[in-house]
Amino acid sequence: MPGKPARGLWHDRGDMDGVVRKKFKEPFTEGEVAADWRVRGFSCGLFVDPPGRAWNDFVHRTNELVTVAEGQLEMTIAGHKIVVEPGDEVFIPRESLHSVRNIHRGTTRWYFGYD
Numbered sequence: 001m002p003g004k005p006a007r008g009l010w011h012d013r014g015d016m017d018g019v020v021r022k023k024f025k026e027p028f029t030e031g032e033v034a035a036d037w038r039v040r041g042f043s044c045g046l047f048v049d050p051p052g053r054a055w056n057d058f059v060h061r062t063n064e065l066v067t068v069a070e071g072q073l074e075m076t077i078a079g080h081k082i083v084v085e086p087g088d089e090v091f092i093p094r095e096s097l098h099s100v101r102n103i104h105r106g107t108t109r110w111y112f113g114y115d
Helices: 030-039
Strands: 045-049 054-058 064-070 073-077 080-084 089-092 098-102 108-114
Touching: 030 064, 030 108, 064 073, 073 089
Parallel strands: none
Antiparallel strands: 045 108, 054 098, 064 089, 064 108, 073 080, 073 098
């Protein structure tokens, strides 16, 4: 998916071609995610967010990947809302307005990376 233009990933009719459900089979480790992403040219970092934590209205000059390790996130990308669960991978195209919010009752741990 990296290199694919923003148009076509998050269609006006709500298709979400930028989501791969259960890309990583549980249980998986940070090392597995980092190795997969490194081959694809992405970094890998970890956020640990308490319930309700929100990261609102971000735009990056690079493409971004997100994978939930534990918990649940609600993401809004280019105006489309999705719920992301453990093992799901989301591709956020460069220059796309996006927000992330922990909607889990507990802590959510999630990986992020940029190319």
